[in-house]
Amino acid sequence: MEILSISNLSKNFYLHNPGLEIKSCQNINLALEKGEFIGIVGLSGSGKSTILKCINRSYLPMQGEIIYDSEAFGKINLSTATEREILYLRCHEIGYVSQFLNVMPRTTAKEHVMNALVDIGIDAKAAEIDANEMLVYFRLPETLWGIYPATFSGGERLRLNLAHAMVKKPRLLMLDEPTASLDNKTKLLVRDMLVKLKDTNTSMIGIFHDIEFMDGVCDRVFNLSEGRFVS
Amino acid sequence: MYLNEAPELSVNNLVVRYGDGCSDCQESLEKNRCKVCGTVWAVNGISFDVYPGEVLGIVGESGSGKTTLMRSLYFDFIPTSGNAALRGYKGGQANIWEASAAEQRMIKNVIMGMVYQNPVLGLRMDYSAASNIAEKIIAAGSRDAGQMTGRAKELLEAVEIPTSRMVEPPKNFSGGMQQRVQISKALANNPALLLLDEVTTGLDLSVQAKVLDLIRKIKARYGISILLVSHDLAVIRMLADRTIVMLDGKIVESGLTDQILEDPQHAFTQQLVHSLI
Numbered sequence: 420m421e422i423l424s425i426s427n428l429s430k431n432f433y434l435h436n437p438g439l440e441i442k443s444c445q446n447i448n449l450a451l452e453k454g455e456f457i458g459i460v461g462l463s464g465s466g467k468s469t470i471l472k473c474i475n476r477s478y479l480p481m482q483g484e485i486i487y488d489s490e491a492f493g494k495i496n497l498s499t500a501t502e503r504e505i506l507y508l509r510c511h512e513i514g515y516v517s518q519f520l521n522v523m524p525r526t527t528a529k530e531h532v533m534n535a536l537v538d539i540g541i542d543a544k545a546a547e548i549d550a551n552e553m554l555v556y557f558r559l560p561e562t563l564w565g566i567y568p569a570t571f572s573g574g575e576r577l578r579l580n581l582a583h584a585m586v587k588k589p590r591l592l593m594l595d596e597p598t599a600s601l602d603n604k605t606k607l608l609v610r611d612m613l614v615k616l617k618d619t620n621t622s623m624i625g626i627f628h629d630i631e632f633m634d635g636v637c638d639r640v641f642n643l644s645e646g647r648f649v650s
Numbered sequence: 651m652y653l654n655e656a657p658e659l660s661v662n663n664l665v666v667r668y669g670d671g672c673s674d675c676q677e678s679l680e681k682n683r684c685k686v687c688g689t690v691w692a693v694n695g696i697s698f699d700v701y702p703g704e705v706l707g708i709v710g711e712s713g714s715g716k717t718t719l720m721r722s723l724y725f726d727f728i729p730t731s732g733n734a735a736l737r738g739y740k741g742g743q744a745n746i747w748e749a750s751a752a753e754q755r756m757i758k759n760v761i762m763g764m765v766y767q768n769p770v771l772g773l774r775m776d777y778s779a780a781s782n783i784a785e786k787i788i789a790a791g792s793r794d795a796g797q798m799t800g801r802a803k804e805l806l807e808a809v810e811i812p813t814s815r816m817v818e819p820p821k822n823f824s825g826g827m828q829q830r831v832q833i834s835k836a837l838a839n840n841p842a843l844l845l846l847d848e849v850t851t852g853l854d855l856s857v858q859a860k861v862l863d864l865i866r867k868i869k870a871r872y873g874i875s876i877l878l879v880s881h882d883l884a885v886i887r888m889l890a891d892r893t894i895v896m897l898d899g900k901i902v903e904s905g906l907t908d909q910i911l912e913d914p915q916h917a918f919t920q921q922l923v924h925s926l927i
């Protein structure tokens with residue numbers, strides 16, 4: 420069963436000043452089975468993030484269909500779904516993890532994870548129990564839970580981002596270069612996390628810089644070059 | 651089964667014009683001002699919906715009509731034309747701008763809360779902070795003084811104004827404290843819709859963080875719908891689910907907040923986003 424099926428997806432960016440069209444991914448076709456982990460590799464600027472951002476609708480796809488098999492809506496085209504449908508899916512079904520931190524000011528690591536649940540109407544007590552569980556699961560040291568994450572290292576930030584996304588138990592998880600700028604030891608830790616995540620049957624698409632790292636974790640790996648998949 | 655609620659607020663084709671207008675107006679606008687008759691079209695045909703529990707961000711340069719829009723919704727300005735429906739007023743079937751004066755007072759005091767950019771507009775500076783809140787509760791029809799004091803205390807605590815300063819007038823307070831008293835006043839009657847006009851502008855970073863956190867909590871805890879005007883894109887990014895972009899009294903672009911910021915389509919939005927430091 421496919422959870423996500425992308426056909427003929429293209430995205431260009433038109434910049435009014437200086438009046439330039441920048442080409443990103445072109446005619447992308449991709450199908451993700453339920454519980455599968457697909458890796459996308461490629462050089463910087465090859466359009467990897469664009470694919471994920473189109474699925475997340477942070478970018479407006481220019482052409483093509485992104486059919487997602489939703490629990491709430493059944494099959495839904497993410498490139499034309501309403502904004503409210505997308506917001507609902509982001510709250511309940513689809514998660515997005517990047518290497519960057521996006522935290523409200525004056526929010527501790529633990530509150531950040533709890534807020535993911537509180538913001539969708541879950542009671543703070545229940546949210547705290549789940550947040551604790553996730554922070555332990557992703558091995559964020561307990562001494563860091565009460566600290567503002569702006570001071571965290573790359574590896575700690577990533578683990579926090581994973582906890583923040585996974586606490587909502589998404590069915591589809593996108594990972595935007597989760598290993599970028601991490602040292603080898605931390606990369607191995609992230610790899611462990613991803614293997615654990617796979618065991619939860621979460622369907623995943625991840626983009627990675629370094630292909631070696633992906634060995635044995637992803638079920639399939641696609642190589643993107645100048646906006647197109649190459650074998 | 652999902653997402654079938656009616657909007658909390660639905661605005662349709664709102665026009666607010668300063669001046670009499672002329673037959674050449676729509677063809678002779680220079681930005682939002684008619685070159686022939688000098689009429690300013692501050693808000694020029696705007697439509698949007700705000701759904702229950704949603705934060706809708708409004709961005710745009712100074713003079714694009716953001717505040718005029720907010721203050722029209724709060725009956726400070728009388729719109730030239732257009733209609734707005736609130737779920738809490740006649741089931742969303744009636745235009746709030748055609749409501750009687752008494753009904754408009756009820757809408758202002760019970761269904762909506764407003765926080766002005768300038769606290770002088772939203773607070774009585776010579777009354778105590780607690781009286782400011784009581785005034786709003788009385789306006790909604792309550793006469794129970796004990797209950798009012800309790801509610802004022804609860805609200806001021808929620809915005810971190812020390813109980814010991816409840817009886818002081820806001821003129822004694824700092825700008826950040828005044829803004830927080832305004833927010834607690836706006837929340838006094840558990841409104842369904844909160845109008846926030848540049849609430850963090852001019853506040854220092856630590857107070858701004860407090861106010862942002864407060865707004866996030868209000869949204870999560872009470873499920874209030876919020877219309878959030880700000881020219882600070884970082885504030886919009888933190889709080890707004892969806893965002894509309896205004897230019898010269900019109901909406902030039904609307905979408906999911908991250909899409910507006912990461913993949914802006916309109917030339918003006920691109921310019922705005924690229925001006926971020």
